[in-house]
Amino acid sequence: MKFMMKQFLDxxxxxxxxxxxxxxxxxKIQKAMIPPKVVHWxxxxxxxxxxxxxxxxAVTDWRTRTLLFDMSWLFFTLSMGLLTSQQPFVIKxxxxxxxxxxxxxxxxxxxxxxxxxxxxxxxxxPIIAVxxxxxxxxxxxxxxxxxxxxxxxxxxxxxxxxxxxFSCWFAxxxxxxxxIQQYPSVLSQDLRQSDYVVTFxxxxxxxxxxxxILNAMERYLQNEARTKPWAQVxxxxxxxxxxxxxxxxxxxxxxxxxxxxxxxxxxxxxxQGESRYQLQMQATxxxxxxxxxxxxxxxxxxxxxxxxRATVTCDxxxxxxxxxxxxxxxxxxxx
Numbered sequence: 001m002k003f004m005m006k007q008f009l010d011x012x013x014x015x016x017x018x019x020x021x022x023x024x025x026x027x028k029i030q031k032a033m034i035p036p037k038v039v040h041w042x043x044x045x046x047x048x049x050x051x052x053x054x055x056x057x058a059v060t061d062w063r064t065r066t067l068l069f070d071m072s073w074l075f076f077t078l079s080m081g082l083l084t085s086q087q088p089f090v091i092k093x094x095x096x097x098x099x100x101x102x103x104x105x106x107x108x109x110x111x112x113x114x115x116x117x118x119x120x121x122x123x124x125x126p127i128i129a130v131x132x133x134x135x136x137x138x139x140x141x142x143x144x145x146x147x148x149x150x151x152x153x154x155x156x157x158x159x160x161x162x163x164x165x166f167s168c169w170f171a172x173x174x175x176x177x178x179x180i181q182q183y184p185s186v187l188s189q190d191l192r193q194s195d196y197v198v199t200f201x202x203x204x205x206x207x208x209x210x211x212x213i214l215n216a217m218e219r220y221l222q223n224e225a226r227t228k229p230w231a232q233v234x235x236x237x238x239x240x241x242x243x244x245x246x247x248x249x250x251x252x253x254x255x256x257x258x259x260x261x262x263x264x265x266x267x268x269x270x271x272q273g274e275s276r277y278q279l280q281m282q283a284t285x286x287x288x289x290x291x292x293x294x295x296x297x298x299x300x301x302x303x304x305x306x307x308x309r310a311t312v313t314c315d316x317x318x319x320x321x322x323x324x325x326x327x328x329x330x331x332x333x334x335x
Contacts, residue, residue, distance in 0.1 A: 208284035216251035263287035276304035
């Protein structure tokens with residue numbers, strides 16, 4: 001009987017100790033999680049966690065889940081902004097809050113914006129940081145009038161101009177990238193001395209859109225020769241000569257169409273021989289040039305019959321002589 005009572009007391013003591021440990025742990029968690037006042041960085045963090053749990057566990061409607069996720073991210077951004085506005089995130093009197101807030105808002109924009117508008121997140125990032133910095137300046141000032149006056153001080157104006165400069169550079173970067181996508185031939189130029197475009201590769205004509213089109217035309221011709229008998233290939237060449245069939249259109253189906261294509265004049269000429277054809281393809285640039293000269297590429301191919309099949313051999317692409325004027329005379333080739 002005494003032995004059983006001793007065991008009972010031991011179990012009771014262990015349960016009491018475990019309960020006390022759990023109680024102390026609960027008090028520590030409450031102290032760590034519950035904000036000491038309403039305006040505190042932990043308040044929006046708790047709201048963010050609550051909304052995130054609702055998004056994952058409770059809501060099934062896609063639109064509602066998206067709305068809750070956005071609100072959760074908004075409260076998380078507000079929480080991190082408040083947290084980084086105090087020590088130890090204030091370095092020499094400068095708070096990291098504006099830039100942390102800007103980065104978090106930028107990440108949200110990268111997720112929400114369509115693929116052709118994601119540059120807005122980068123361009124607006126420095127501007128958002130300045131706006132947050134202005135709000136902090138007004139909030140921390142003794143009076144709203146004094147806070148507004150601090151926004152026109154040289155120090156704040158200098159910070160604003162620096163951030164606007166970064167925003168302009170981001171905008172210019174995406175503008176250049178848009179030009180390159182619309183006009184790929186820009187990459188064929190020598191950009192190593194440019195103050196605005198950085199390239200680590202030497203210029204090559206292979207990046208010119210005219211060269212891309214001619215190579216695609218050759219690939220289409222080679223594919224037709226491999227898969228079709230001589231009679232069909234010969235009829236295609238006759239149709240090309242009579243302008244009833246256009247290799248350029250077939251080539252663009254494989255390369256995709258960009259706005260630059262409208263400025264390339266692609267012509268084909270055929271000379272017929274005995275069971276063979278000489279095909280010359282030329283792509284001439286009709287867009288703006290720095291000097292009145294011809295900018296074109298030429299590819300010569302020979303199509304001949306072997307048994308009941310066609311064989312295609314093409315020479316390397318030749319570029320018009322730099323500086324050659326439109327009347328055929330040699331011009332100044334200096335770049």
